[in-house]
Each structure stands twice: as C-alpha cells, then as structure tokens.
Amino acid sequence: MFKTLIARNAKRSAKDYMIYVGTMTIISTLMFAFHGMIFSKDMRALYADAAVFVVMIGIASFFIIGIVMWLVRYIVNFMLEKRSKEFGTYLLLGMTKKQVIKLFRRENYLLGLLSILLGIIPGYAFQLLFVNIFYSILETEYRISPDFNPWYLLLTFGILALAYVLAMRGVRRKIKKMTIRELLYSDQQNEKIVHEKNGRKGILVILSVVYICVFNGLILTSNMSLNASVFYSLGLVMAIYLLYFGLSAFFIRFIQKKSPLIYKQDTLFVLRQLSSKIKTMRFTMGTLTILFTGALLTWMVVMMFTNFQRNQVTLTQPFDISISNADADYDFSDEEQVIAESAQINEQYQYLIFRNGTTAMNDYLYEHVDGTYKGEKVGDQWADSSYFGEDTFMKLSDYNHLREMAGYDKVQLKVGQYILQGKKRLEKQWQQVEEQVTITANQETLALRTIQMEPFAQNGMNGADYLLVVADETAEKMIPYYRAMAVNIAGEAPQGLQQKLEALDKNYNETEQYGDLYNISYGNGSDQIMTMSGTTIVRDNIQRDASFVIVSLCFMMAYLGIVFLCAALTILAVQQLSDSTKHKKRYDILRQLGLSKKETERVVLKQLSIYYLCPLMISVVLSIFIGLFAGERFVYYTGVQGSSMGFYGLSLGVFLVIYFAYFIVTYIGFTRNIEKY
Template sequence: MFGKLALRNVRRSARDYLVYVLTMTFVVSLMFAFNSIIFSKDLQKMYEMAAIMAAMIGIATFFIVLIVAWLINYMVRFMLEKRSREFGIYLLIGMNKKEVSGLYMKENLLLGVCSFVIGLGLGMLLQQVLLVVLYSVIQVELRPHLEFNGYCFLMTVCCFAGCYLLALFRCSRKFRKMNIHDLMRENQKNEELKEKNEKIKRLLLPFSILFIFAFGVWILSGNIQSPGGAAVFLMGLFITMYVFYTGLSAWIICYVKKKGNAVYRGQNLFLLRQFASKLKTMRFTMGTLTVLFMVAFLGCSVALMFTNWQNQVLEMKFPFDVQVNSQNPEYDFAKELDIVGEEAGVKDSCVYRIYENHTNTMNTWLYTHLRYFGDEYRREDGTPDEKKIRKGSGDDAYCRYDTYMGLSDYNHLRKMLGYSTETLGKNEYILQMKQRVYKETGDFTDDVKLQDRGETLTCRKICTESFSQDGHNGGDYIIVVPDERIQQMTPYYSELAVSVKKKVPDNLQNKLDDLSDKHDYAGHTYMEEDDDNVCYGTDTIVTYAAVNLVRENASAEVRYMLSCITFPCMYIGLVFLCIALTVLSVQQLSDSAKYRFRYQVLSKIGLGRREIQQTVFRQLFGYYLCPAILSAVISGIIAVYMGAGFNFYTGVSTPVLQYFAISFALFFGVYVVYFGATYVGFIRNIEE
C-alpha cells in the first residue's frame, strides 16, 4: 500500500513541481558534462595543464553543490509545509510518524532518482556539445566521442546524492518533532500578515537605496584604497540585499494604510497586499535569490571579458611564427634553427641583438607615469626615485637600461610581419610600443630627452603595431635607431624570429624548451643575480612570457588557460540563475491553489477572464522583477568597474557596458522561459 501511495504522490509532485524537477534534471546534466572534462583522457594527453581545468571546475562544482544543497533543502521543507495537512491526516488515520516520514523520504528519493537518471542521459548529450565547444575555442582538431568515465559518474552521484540525503535527513528530524496540531497548522503560518513597527522598518528602503548609490559612486570613482575598506563596503552591500526587502514590504504596507492615490486604481490594492505579504514572509529567500542572480550576472560578464581578450588581443600577442630569446648577446641560435627547419621548414629568419647604452631615460618616465606603477617610483615631492628605479621592483617590467634596436633589423622584422619599412635620420629614433600603453600615455616623447654619446635624439614616429613586446623585443617598448648609432652601443641580449613554411607540430615549443634550462639558458650560463636584461612588460590579468615562443603552440595553451576561467564562470552563472528562477517559479505555482479562491472572488465581483489574466501577469511580473532589478543594478555597477579595469590593463577595446548588456540579454532569455512556464501553469491552476 505504501508503495502505491508513494508512486501516486510522486506523480502528483512531479506535476505540481515540474519546474523544480526539470531544473534538477538540467543541473545533473550540467554537473555530469563538466565533471567529464575533469576526467577526460584526451585533454589530459593534450595538455600538461589539464589539472588546472580540473581544479577550476572542481572549485566551481563545490560552490554549485552548496547551492544545490540549499535548493533541495529549501524545496523539501517547502513541500513538507505545503503537504503538512495531508501528513497530519495520515497520522489521524493511524499511521505513525516513522511510517509517514519514511513515505515522504521515499517520495523524494524517487523524485531525485528520476531527475538523476534523466539528467544523466541528457548529460551524455551535453558532454558532446561541451567538448565540441571547448575544442572549437582552443582550436584543436579532435573529434569528440562518447566517453563514460566511472570516476565522473561516481563524482556526480556523490555530489547529487549527498545534497539530497542531507536535505532529507534534516527534514526527517524536523518531522519527528512535529505533532498532529503542528502539521495541520504548518501551512497556515504565513497566511496572516503581521504588521509591527512598519513605520520604522520602511526607513530601511531609502537607507538601502542610498547605500547602493554610495557604493556605486565609491567604486566607479576609483576610491578603492585598501582591502579592508573594500571588505567593509562589500559586507554592507551583502546586508543591504537582505534588509532591502524588509524595507520595501514595510513601505508598501504603510502606503496602503495611508490610502495612496494608486491604491484603488484597478486591482492595485489586491496586488499590493499580495506582494507585501510575499516579501514579508520571503525576505530572506528573496535576498538569497538576489545574491544568486548577482553571481550569475558577474560570472557571465567575467567569461565574456576573457572571451573578448582571446578574440581581440591573443592574435597580436604572438606575431611571429617562432621567436627565441637568449641572454647571451653572442648566441647564434644554430640549434634552434635546425629544429625549426626539421619540424616546419624555415621560410625566413632573422637573428638580431637588442642593445643598451647605459641610460634609463625611457624607463624612468614610464616608471613614474604609468598607472600600473602608481606612486611606487615617485618621491613625496613627485620627482622620480632613481634609487628605486635602478633597483627595480622585482616584477621585471623593464630591463635595467633602455632597450634599443637597429633600423635594419627592425625593417627585416617588419617585412616578415607584412608591415611597411621605415627610414631614420642620424639623430632620429622610432618608438615602437604596445598600443595598450600608447592609449594611456599618448605622445609623450617631447617630455623624454633621449641622449646617446652626448647627442639628443628626437622622435620621428611612434608605431603601435603588434611586435612581440613581452620580453622579446623589449618590454612594452623598443627604441629603434640608425645602424651607425646602434654599432656604438652594447649588446644586451639576442633574439631569433622565424617564419615557417608549413604547420608547426604540437610539440615544437617543448623541443625548443629542451635546449635550455636554468643552468644552460640558450647558450648562456644563467645566474639568479644576472637578470638585469630580463623584462616582461606591464601586462596584467592575462600575461604570457616565455623564452621560446611558437605561435600555434602558445596560442593553444593560452586558449586552454582562458577556458579554465570562462567555462567554470558560465557553469556557475547558469546553474545559479536556474536555481534562483526555480525557487521563484515553484513559490508561485504552489500558491496558485490558494490564489484560486481569491481570483474566483475577483471574478464574481465583475472581473473578466482577460482582466484576471492581466492581474496574474502583473502579480508574477512584479514578483519576478524585484530581485532581478536589484541584482542587475548592483552587478551592473560592479561589472562596469571590472570591465573598465580589464580593458585598461589588457588592451581590450570592448565598451564596458557591453559585458553586462550581453549577460543581461542571456539572463533575460532564461528569465522569459521560466516566467512563461510559471504564467501558463498559474493560469491553468486557477482556472481548473
């Protein structure tokens, strides 16, 4: 008998909480698909850094498990509350608490098993889609195939089953403490709207709005000075997201009591009372949903930032097919050329030197003017701190001395890249620098007086084409001077640039790396203190610097590294968004039976079917819109700040609002699906 009763209740629960069941199925499929990346043997063979992707997805899964556990616990308790009268009747007809509790646990376990089995099948399909997208992003020609890994399956089972069993255990403990009276009254606890100190509570609404406004002004004006101050503001913002709903509910109640102008227009009184009651009883849940929405927005925005960097900047980072650096200024790169020739063929090559003349005029100006360094290399009076500049900061942004290149080598490299050649007068120079740095500094050459052997050099031109300036052709910049002048300077380090004839193999960069190690650095014995000619530039957030650069190999490696960020961010954002919308949907659909009587009353006093549908739409729209708008405002402020910083430090040219706008558009698409499903289900329930 209990088995048949459990199956009947499962069918009813699956119908009443279809949105919840579908969401859990989708979460299982996502969890299985992303876990499969962790245990993918193909990825482990391709990349030594596969452990990084596994670690990032593992961290993402940890946070997702916490939220899924919260959702399951919330839904199990919610369904217990809604069915408490039914369970009270079971006790009245002779069933004991253990039997009723066991029946409820069987129902939920059956519901969970069904969601898991269906989700697992969908997850196998989603696994293929995910791998196709990943291989497309990293531009690897590998045909995905169905791969069922036992460890992946076990990890998914443990995560999902652990969440379910923990929620059922907590619910079972609560059930044992309840008696028949408690069960019969459980679903009526939130029916009465208790109004107490509402005039005082309503002040929380303007306080919350003012705090959010102050937070926006503070963060967008760049006043983040210390981690402590940021932590205080973020904690205040977190609290604000919860007290906002207490203030909003109290404000609506006071407005209704004052009989405001809009109260008696149409069905506003009905809607305002319903909305205030729901906010008052669900203020903590609404605050949590706001946090989930905000994380979803920001996760998607961060993923878009790194995706745009890959699309806009990555190709410019490695302009040469192959490039090799040696600290030994006399190194001839014969071994490297032999390897490249054997593996890919040499179409054109250039062995050249980077020079210095024991001056650091350009370095000094950049150290004291770039935002990257702040005031680190300035004295209190604003003048350059030469002692610190000579020592360097330890981050190897620039070499100890300014870096120079001869015009003939420069033109040879430009021809290899398809650029036009340049000419120079005797006392002229060309400043080749990163476009990102030039956007910040503009033409500053009038402020820099370059001297060489007592002669002043003037800038003829500033060039900003891609030129491999992350430690190879200088860090951020290189000064190009005539050959007759470069011959009088001191060789600093040597470089090799190669154009190849055919596609390079996947292991070419590894073969070049095997030629050098810490003790035999490309033909030069390397000592820890002998690093004054090592520089990497001022790129931040996304950086890549290496002695040996093979464009195809390095690009694939960077794409994979970026995927380690973008995929978990999208994973977290999508799951958090679906979970938050599920709670909103289930709350309204489960209350539709209670609202059926209320809408029947509205029908009897003269409202037509279309007017009732419009009222339902307005009720659901306000309920859905409230946490979405609050989270959009807060996450929009943070996303704009993050986007501006990301663009500044990486050189991406995407408008800062675009990151959040695309995230909001994606959110809106999922929002419409859930809202539409809830609206259709709500109308069907009240019209039955």
C-alpha cells in the same frame, strides 16, 4: 499500501513541482556532461595534461554542491510546510512520526532519482557536444565517437545523492519537534503581515540604497584596496538583505497612507500581494538577488575571455618563434638546429637590443601605467619588475627587417630622431610622451618622429610595453643589452617545440632557476590577467596552451552561471505556483467582483512581472557597475578590442532569455491553476 502511497505522492509532487524537477534535471545533465569530460579519452588525447580542466570543474562542483543542497533543502522545507496539514492528518489516522518522515524522505529521493535518470542521456549528448567545441576552438580534427565511462555516472550520482542526503538531514529533526497542531496549522503562519509596525523598517530601504550607491561610486573610481574591497563587499551583501527587509514595510506604509494611486484599477491588490510575498521571503529574495548578480558577472567573464581567446596571441606575437638571451654574444645555433629538425624555416633573423644608461621612459611608465611594479636589487640580482633596468633601444635596420617579417611597412628615421614602438592599449600614455619624456642617446636629446602601435612581441622580447628605435649610427654607440632571434616557419609549429627550446635555455632549468636572466633586470610589461612573456615563445604552442586554459575557465564560469540562475528562478517560480493554488479564492473573488478572464490574467501578469522584476532590477543595478569596472580593467590590461558595455550587454542578453523562459512557464502554470474549478 505504504509503497503505493509513496509512489502516488511522488507522482503528484513531480506534477506540482515540475519546474523543480526540470531544474534538477538540467543540473544533473550538466554535471553528467562535465564529469564525463573529465574521464573522456578524447579530452585526454586533446591535451595530455588536462589537470587544468579537472581543477576548474572541481572548483565549479564545490559551489554547485552547495547550491544544490540549498535548493533541495529549500524546496523540501517548502513542501513540508505546504503539506503539513496532510502529514498532520496522517498522524491523526494512526501513522507514527517515524513513518511520516520515512514517507517524505522516500518521496523526495524518488524525485531526485527521476531527475538523475532523466539527465543521463542528454548529459552524454552534451558531453560529446562540449568535447567537439573544445576540438573546434583548438582547431583540431575531431570525429564524434562513443566515449562512455561508468565512473562519471558514479561520481555524478554520488555528488547528487550526497546533496540530497545532507539536505534532508534537517527534515527528521523538524518533524519530530512539531506537534500535530503545529503541522495542521503550519501553512497559515505567513498571514501575519499588516499588524506589525513598519515605520522604522522603511528607512532600511533608504540606507541600503545609499550604501549601494556609495559602493558603486567606489567601484567606478577604483578607490579601494584589496582588503577594503572585501570589507565593502560584505557590507554590500548585508545591504541587499536589509533592502528586502525594508521593502515590505515600505509598500505597506504606502498602502496605509491611502494615496489615491492605490485605488487605481488593481494597484491595491497587486501591492498587497507583493508586500506579503516579500515579507515572507525577504531573506530568500536577498539570496536570490545575490545569485542573479553572480550569474550575470560569471557570464560577463565568459564573454570577456571568449573575446580574448579569439585574438590573444595576435595582440602581442607577430612572429612564429621568438627567442632571447641575456648574453649579447649568444649565437642561437642549438635553437636553430632544433627548429630545423621540427619545421621548415622560412626566415630567421638575429638582432640586438641596446641600453644607454637611461631610465626616462621607464620612470614615466611606472608613474602613469596602472599595475606596474618596480623590482629591487637583491644582492647581485634583480627581483621581478615590469620593465627592464634601463630603457630599451633597437637599430632602425633591425626594426625594418622585423617589420617586413611581420608584414608591416618599413619606416624612415633621421639621426637625432627616434620612433616609439608601443602597445596599442597604452595609446593614451603614448600621446603624452613627447611633452613629458626626454629621450637622450650619447648625450644628445632625440626628437620623437612617430609612434607605432602594431603587435611587436613586447612582453619581454622586444622590450617590455615599448621599444625606442633609433638610427643605426646612434645605436652602435650604445651598450648591447641582450640578443634576440625571430623565426617564421612554414605551416603550424608542431606540438612540443616550445618545451624542446626551453630545454636549451638555462633560464628554464629547475636546478639553475632564472640563470643570468635577472642580471639584466628582465621586464615583462604591464599586461595583467593573462600574459605571455618569457625568453622563448612558440606562438602556436603558447596559443594552444592558453586557449585550453581559457576555454576551461569559460566552461566552468558558464556552468556556474546556469546553475546559479536556474536554482534561483526555480524558487521564484515554485513560490508563485504554490500561491496560485493556495490563494485561488482571492482570484475567484476578483471574478465575482466583475473581472473577466482576460482582466484577471492581466492582474496575474502585472503581479508576476513586478515579482520577477524586483530581484532582476536590483541584481542588474548591482552587477552593471561592477561589470563595467571589471570590463574596463580587462580591456585595459589585455588590450582586447571590445567595450565593457558590450561584454555586459551580451551576458545580460543570455540572462534575460533564460529569465523570460522561466517567467513564461510560471505565468502559464499560474493562470491554469487559478482557472481550475
């Protein structure tokens, strides 16, 4: 009898809360897929050191466990409230509280088990799909093959079971404290709306909006330090919650003023429904808005790094292999031998970078480029800095030879002139160089001939951010700074060539870290977020390593974004579908007052649209300014071709597709519920 009751109630709950079961199935599917990738032989074959991916998924799982616990706890408490009269009746019929608790727990465990079982097969399919995506992005041949490991099933099942057990802990205490009367009338607690004083609470809307505007202004003007940004962000979270605490009072006060607008068509009915729902869900609505904002921003990060991954190395590295050494007399013979043993050398060229005792360009860039940092001399060595200790120069003949190797046209230059070779992302700063920077060589002032901004290995190889090209006669009177070599090979560089070359460079030796590198105040440029600098760069190897990190990050952020959004939308949908059954009489009254079926559905559509638009619009307003600022900084620091609005628009598009899908499901379910007689 008891088992039959559990099975029947679980079946009914699965039907009534189908969106919840569906969302938990989606989450289970994604967890099976990503945990399967951790144990996948194909992933280990793709990248021997897959620790980065494991760490990324571990971080995502930490947040997802919290979200799953919160979602399950919320739905369980919601179900307890809606079914309190049923449980009170059980007690009146002679069941003990212990039996009711056992009944309710097992019902929810059955729902969880159903979601887990439904997620296994699609999870395995998505695992194979995601592994194939990794192989495709890293341009490695992949044949789909069975790669099943039971450990990922145990891991996923364990995490979800833990989330359910922890979420259900409070149910026992809550039911034990409630009397039969409280259980019987628990579902009527949310009817206290209009009788509260709402005048003072309405001002919270104004205060919250003002704070959000101030916060967005600070974000866009970039006038916040790290500590200040944490403080203001906490204030933003509080403002979101206060906004919802004030919105209900704002709507109720608008109704109480009896404006002629509220009597137009179904406006009064919709406003009362909305104010009532916000009143009873104000804290939840604030949490959902934060999750929506988080989902939008995480997907924007995915869009930005996806763009960066496609052209990361081509932004900086035009040569297959670049090597530099602080010793200007170094001959690179060992490096040439290692390269020749691993690949066919098409062309190689050694050259010098010169210094002239001047820092005019460095000083200008330190003042005008965000994110630069000037190292200090500690003893006989220099600390980290964005630029070399002195301005960096190159001979015109070397420059033209390297341009030919990179596939660029040669340039011409006269004695007494110089060419500025700089990064494209600093184009704004280069336009002011002629007016604000005086370049001298051998006590002679040089005139700017032209500015070139093609990729030229300028993250510490051919200067840092810039290189000043002068006539050969001028450079020969300067002091050699360091020596470098550029190599182009046939085909793709074999995996591991980077490590072999690094083993020859004492700057990578752990027992003699940095070696003579900082004796010349080595600079690596002003790139932020992800930069490829060093004295040894094998383009294909670096690109592969960076791509693996970037794709792992994108998978993690997309994973988080989907879970955040689906969990939040599930709560929105469940609340409305529950109300459609609970308040069915209200819609029956509308029909009795003369509204047709089509007109009633229009009222429902308007009600749901406002209900769904409220957190959507607030989260868009919050995220768009943060997103535009983050996107603008990303483009500036990485030099990718794209716009912050484009990145945000793509993430918003993905967001709206899922959002609209949940809205449609809710609308269909809502109209079906109110049409049942």
